[in-house]
Amino acid sequence: MQPHLLLIFLFLPILLPGMWADPEAEPQIIQYLLTSHFANISSAEVSSVALIGDIPILTLDSANWSIHFYWPWVSQAAAESDVEKLMSQYKIGLRNIIRFVHDIVQQTEEHYPLVVQFRTGCVLYPNTTSQGFLNVGWRGKDLIAFEVDKQHWEARQPSQVAELVSKSLNKNKSVRVLLKHLLSIWVCQSNFPTLKRYGRAILERQELPVATVFTRSPRLDQLLLVCHVTGFYPRPISVAWLRDGQEVPPDPVLNSSPILPNADLTYQLRSVLAVAPRDGHSYVCRVRHQSLGTHSLLIPWGSIVWNGREMENSSSAIEAWDQGLLPLEVTVCHLEVAFPLPIFFLLLARATAVCEGKSSISTGSEQN
Incomplete structure (x- = not known):
């Protein structure tokens, strides 16, 4: 099974727990899931997939970090949202993340191999309000989360790694301001609505049981x-x-x-x-x-x-x-x-x- 498809099946029980609910009352969610596997100090393999609800919309090639769109309408929406320009910055961010993780391992008692996971996106509620989110997992457990409204990283476990990572990230105010803008404005108010408009036929489809x-x-x-x-x-x-x-x-x-x-x-x-x-x-x-x-x-x-x-x-x-x-x-x-x-x-x-x-x-x- 392809890594990005494996991500979907791993996250579905967590992201979609309910058996029955009023469809009109359900929040809608877009999320970008990224898993980084660090075999040793000189190795890092990245897999990523983006989904709206349970529909995959794009993946990241782990070999060259190029983007693959699942549907033609995703490509059309991306052109309108200038995603390509943003993804060039995303690649720079990936390199910085890899370097940062290696630094954390060197500063703590952590060891290789190591898996680090990122989950970011936006939840759109029926009353039209929205909430961006960014969570980081370390060895399969919640490590830190970015509180968008507070523009602040908070530890999710009482560990040396969580305290060190959150403290280091909170030092850079300009990055925290940028993250708030990306999550609250770009993802929630621009990217998500545009994708929903172009992909309405797929996203709102119904199949009889x-x-x-x-x-x-x-x-x-x-x-x-x-x-x-x-x-x-x-x-x-x-x-x-x-x-x-x-x-x-x-x-x-x-x-x-x-x-x-x-x-x-x-x-x-x-x-x-x-x-x-x-x-x-x-x-x-x-x-x-x-x-x-x-x-x-x-x-x-x-x-x-x-x-x-x-x-x-x-x-x-x-x-x-x-x-x-x-x-x-x-x-x-x-x-x-x-x-x-x-x-x-x-x-x-x-x-x-x-x-x-x-x-x-x-x-x-x-x-x-």
Whole structure:
């Protein structure tokens, strides 16, 4: 895996922790991530990537520090923001950083190899206010942070290195003033809005979730209901199990995987509910996502499947199906305890296909 892509996957769990939130209320973030690996006193390898949210927009070639733009619109925005001129100064800054780190190692009890990380950018809040940031990590832990409003470096750990670095950087007032200007004015008020304007189609795209419900039987007295949701974007999503129309509360029998990235810049996760076989209850997997608007995607276990219609229980799904409110492309799969046999034939008569192989959204047992 390329170093800049590895950076994205390492930072995603930290930068995007929430499963579900109102998209309109979420802050937007642009960040530049830089990792420097110092093998010895004469070696330094730098990897860097910039992202808006979880979308990579540019990388820095570790061999010659040249810039690679991921999208044509990033290049257009860069031309308007005069990024090339700024990046020439950035290269000078990189050389100074490398020299500074080597000096710190010599002045302290630090040793090689050593990894130093930088994270800088801007957070834009829904009320249109913004906040620039610049954080430095040392051997995988927070070292110092630049307080933009105070124009001051502050230690983030009680160590000799943190105290020495923050004290040294605070001596240069002109650099601190320049950093405040770059973060508050250039990044937050110029660079970020320009990139958002040029990249609106990519940054605001939405992809519908694709859901599958199937079962696992790890032992005779337990049945695992698995709701697998994939292909959705943006990342925030809500996946819940309904038992007889009521949401199953947090419980040891209910487990969800982390939200994981797919290769096509979409996401996936699984929600697993442990139940007793033939317990007499009905179960529905409910998916809520920005791309669905005010609707919910409900997939009853062992029953029909559809997308984009909000139903609160299986009986309302039958009513909507019978009234033609659900798309005819849906597929009927294994119908087990969820519906009586007559309803099965009603659904089968209205369906256009029988569950054979894969469908965009399906229920029943997982196909191997």
